[in-house]
Amino acid sequence: MKIVNKRQLTDNGRTPALRGLRSDALKALEAALEAVDPKRAVLDKLHLSGDWIGVGSKHVHLNDAGKVIVVGGGKAGGPMAEGVEEALGDRVTAGSVNVLRGTESSFRLKRIRLNPASHPIPDEEGVRGVRDMIGLVSALGADDVVICLISGGGSALMPLPSEGVTLGDIQGITAGLLKAGATIGELNSVRKHLSAFKGGQLARACRPARVVSLILSDVVGDPIDTIASGPSAPDPTTFADAVNVLKKYGLFGHLSEGVRGHLAGGMEGSVAETPKADDPLFRDVHNVVVASNLAAAERAAAMAGDLGYNSLLLTTHLEGEARHAGVFLSGLARGVQVNGHPLKLPACLVLGGETTVAVKGDGVGGRNQELALSASMSVGGLTCVIAVLGTDGIDGPTDAAGALADGATTARALEKGLSPGAFLERNDSYSFFKALGDNILTGPTGTNVNDLTLILCGLNRDE
Amino acid sequence: MKIVNKRQLTDNGRTPALRGLRSDALKALEAALEAVDPKRAVLDKLHLSGDWIGVGSKHVHLNDAGKVIVVGGGKAGGPMAEGVEEALGDRVTAGSVNVLRGTESSFRLKRIRLNPASHPIPDEEGVRGVRDMIGLVSALGADDVVICLISGGGSALMPLPSEGVTLGDIQGITAGLLKAGATIGELNSVRKHLSAFKGGQLARACRPARVVSLILSDVVGDPIDTIASGPSAPDPTTFADAVNVLKKYGLFGHLSEGVRGHLAGGMEGSVAETPKADDPLFRDVHNVVVASNLAAAERAAAMAGDLGYNSLLLTTHLEGEARHAGVFLSGLARGVQVNGHPLKLPACLVLGGETTVAVKGDGVGGRNQELALSASMSVGGLTCVIAVLGTDGIDGPTDAAGALADGATTARALEKGLSPGAFLERNDSYSFFKALGDNILTGPTGTNVNDLTLILCGLNRDE
Numbered sequence: 001m002k003i004v005n006k007r008q009l010t011d012n013g014r015t016p017a018l019r020g021l022r023s024d025a026l027k028a029l030e031a032a033l034e035a036v037d038p039k040r041a042v043l044d045k046l047h048l049s050g051d052w053i054g055v056g057s058k059h060v061h062l063n064d065a066g067k068v069i070v071v072g073g074g075k076a077g078g079p080m081a082e083g084v085e086e087a088l089g090d091r092v093t094a095g096s097v098n099v100l101r102g103t104e105s106s107f108r109l110k111r112i113r114l115n116p117a118s119h120p121i122p123d124e125e126g127v128r129g130v131r132d133m134i135g136l137v138s139a140l141g142a143d144d145v146v147i148c149l150i151s152g153g154g155s156a157l158m159p160l161p162s163e164g165v166t167l168g169d170i171q172g173i174t175a176g177l178l179k180a181g182a183t184i185g186e187l188n189s190v191r192k193h194l195s196a197f198k199g200g201q202l203a204r205a206c207r208p209a210r211v212v213s214l215i216l217s218d219v220v221g222d223p224i225d226t227i228a229s230g231p232s233a234p235d236p237t238t239f240a241d242a243v244n245v246l247k248k249y250g251l252f253g254h255l256s257e258g259v260r261g262h263l264a265g266g267m268e269g270s271v272a273e274t275p276k277a278d279d280p281l282f283r284d285v286h287n288v289v290v291a292s293n294l295a296a297a298e299r300a301a302a303m304a305g306d307l308g309y310n311s312l313l314l315t316t317h318l319e320g321e322a323r324h325a326g327v328f329l330s331g332l333a334r335g336v337q338v339n340g341h342p343l344k345l346p347a348c349l350v351l352g353g354e355t356t357v358a359v360k361g362d363g364v365g366g367r368n369q370e371l372a373l374s375a376s377m378s379v380g381g382l383t384c385v386i387a388v389l390g391t392d393g394i395d396g397p398t399d400a401a402g403a404l405a406d407g408a409t410t411a412r413a414l415e416k417g418l419s420p421g422a423f424l425e426r427n428d429s430y431s432f433f434k435a436l437g438d439n440i441l442t443g444p445t446g447t448n449v450n451d452l453t454l455i456l457c458g459l460n461r462d463e
Numbered sequence: 464m465k466i467v468n469k470r471q472l473t474d475n476g477r478t479p480a481l482r483g484l485r486s487d488a489l490k491a492l493e494a495a496l497e498a499v500d501p502k503r504a505v506l507d508k509l510h511l512s513g514d515w516i517g518v519g520s521k522h523v524h525l526n527d528a529g530k531v532i533v534v535g536g537g538k539a540g541g542p543m544a545e546g547v548e549e550a551l552g553d554r555v556t557a558g559s560v561n562v563l564r565g566t567e568s569s570f571r572l573k574r575i576r577l578n579p580a581s582h583p584i585p586d587e588e589g590v591r592g593v594r595d596m597i598g599l600v601s602a603l604g605a606d607d608v609v610i611c612l613i614s615g616g617g618s619a620l621m622p623l624p625s626e627g628v629t630l631g632d633i634q635g636i637t638a639g640l641l642k643a644g645a646t647i648g649e650l651n652s653v654r655k656h657l658s659a660f661k662g663g664q665l666a667r668a669c670r671p672a673r674v675v676s677l678i679l680s681d682v683v684g685d686p687i688d689t690i691a692s693g694p695s696a697p698d699p700t701t702f703a704d705a706v707n708v709l710k711k712y713g714l715f716g717h718l719s720e721g722v723r724g725h726l727a728g729g730m731e732g733s734v735a736e737t738p739k740a741d742d743p744l745f746r747d748v749h750n751v752v753v754a755s756n757l758a759a760a761e762r763a764a765a766m767a768g769d770l771g772y773n774s775l776l777l778t779t780h781l782e783g784e785a786r787h788a789g790v791f792l793s794g795l796a797r798g799v800q801v802n803g804h805p806l807k808l809p810a811c812l813v814l815g816g817e818t819t820v821a822v823k824g825d826g827v828g829g830r831n832q833e834l835a836l837s838a839s840m841s842v843g844g845l846t847c848v849i850a851v852l853g854t855d856g857i858d859g860p861t862d863a864a865g866a867l868a869d870g871a872t873t874a875r876a877l878e879k880g881l882s883p884g885a886f887l888e889r890n891d892s893y894s895f896f897k898a899l900g901d902n903i904l905t906g907p908t909g910t911n912v913n914d915l916t917l918i919l920c921g922l923n924r925d926e
Contacts, residue, residue: 314798321787321790331778335778338780342778
């Protein structure tokens, strides 16, 4: 969870004032990453004390005969499983967790099996892993406990098509809805009603065992019914919603026989609806967010405070098109420098969230680097740094996690004959920052709690 | 300076919680407008005390023989002139100020003449007014004082083409540069070098008299060389800059004989360059911003505090495309409601600045109403109000100053069969809020210090 090119990023021919801000920005980002390390997040929340499993402030009783079964999946499944085994030791009976293919052998586990699965397109191995989980939880009793590990990517990594539905059906419908511009809420209502696992159905399969879900949130605002399509959360959507969405986007007429039959069954009541918030089964389900964007942002703000900045966690709900967010954030930076609002210098504003990019050009980039590029174009000359980082370490289809922009970025680019506007125009933010040596490199961090943006503004000590 | 449809805006079938927030938002906006009333702003800064004219913390000596000449122009010229006569009484010798045609008879003035002029397209009457000013200041001595009143719209209201250049030349070039996408800085470098008044040239004409410029800022960040094209401010741009801009946008080849000759003279040195920051003449020039977006935003935040809100002046540098700013601001509102960042409830965030709209549709609207419409689409269900106001009372080509959006706006629109997205798509924000009764109406306020956005979020006392 380190920024691997720290020295290069702070040692790169800038003024001392900007170098200091850059170094501090990286320290605050590293502290934030540390705070949302999945294993550490699990260990912070989960502990065993006598006959009780403590999860944050909640406690679940476990008698000697009670089994502890671990299931779940997501990009952070491996380190979260390590955390559970470290916290509960031999009390773990068995476990099966789906993780990104290629990482299944990277963790030291005694009782929990890691199953390789595919992301973002789900595959049959993922389905096998989920069937394995269902097998483990199906025959449990009221004395038993299921610990469910949920993190980003879990929706694709934990596929289980409903009867009559194929993985291919789900892939086709998902692609069609995305292309037609469906919202994430609309998409989820359909996915949950073509699955036998999502939308609270895992929790139902665990009955009568108690369920503790440990959730590493990769969705802005931490909606537990949305993260990994909410396998242990009540589903606010219905079969009717799913059908309406498919009709709205003109896909209903093109469904396979199997999908059509399944949806018809759901509408008629011969196929069970996903469990709703008033379902008594949720009395024995505890959904606990163990790490989130908020935790990362709070840590970054605290670290900036320790480093001597007036710091403010502005929001964990940064959204919108990356290039426009960049304009907004550069305006904030300018305001801090010009009249000390909302903070006096030296100042650090922390924003969490996740922006989007409507790709139009043929360049290489990601939302975080594009935000940084756009912001850099409006902070020229300011003693400001804007650091943008995807906490998973992967920004778009690049090997960078984000980028560092500052008041000298535009001038340095123009010196090298690079036009920031032209790079932005073709969505080529990665190439832009690579040419300047200003990509932030972490490698995959194993966690994912959305993105962080830090705006640091300082006194110009060089003048 | 009142919101004239206050009762309608707060009495319109919403929940008590939203009604309370709406009412408080309007109170804070009215207080802000009051704080930047041009006459009051002049009276707050300008006073006579014995032989001294005080301007804020600066003082200018005035002996018995010294004349006081008042010149300038802008949309707030009338009330500012009233303020000067009230502050200095009989010490005002004479004055000539250009104002919007039709308002020249609306003010009670004894010694200052108001000249009608045209905006946004300058006209010959405007030129006559400026020549009148030049006549008044040209023969002054070192004992005399010129008080220059500058406010938004002053660039168009105070035209004085350089020798050989016509108003038509300037209009054509301005339109061409705007169409080609020139920045305001580029545009100003050209306008200042085709004028005998802008870019510090008024200050030069006043020599050896002392100059006190009272500036009502309508530009984000209050750059005095930009407001009304800076007639009393050093000009950072040169003839060479102006020529480069004209070449960059392909207009240089199409210039009239007169313009070409004037620019050539400037490049050769036979026509004087605009005065620069190191010109000794500026030792006797005091440029004082008497009211600005910051003053309005500070007052709004203070009023919200008085009304019981945790309040924060977030920035006076809100910029960017209105609809994207709306997305950003709705994210901030959601963050305040969800996790109390940056403020605990009840909360009021104040943002000043000026957004833009790239008009693509054929609807009727303005930047402030479009921002409110866009924001309303993402705050559905929240106990939040987003109030957006142009301080001049005029938002786009409409009779509204802005709009009130809240957590019920989308639901109310859908009930009436109105699709917020469709109205946004065709830039029809005025019609949208008119149908809901949610335009904010003030009439022209006589001031202009950009725009204000307030985000108020409260506890949902209705639940």
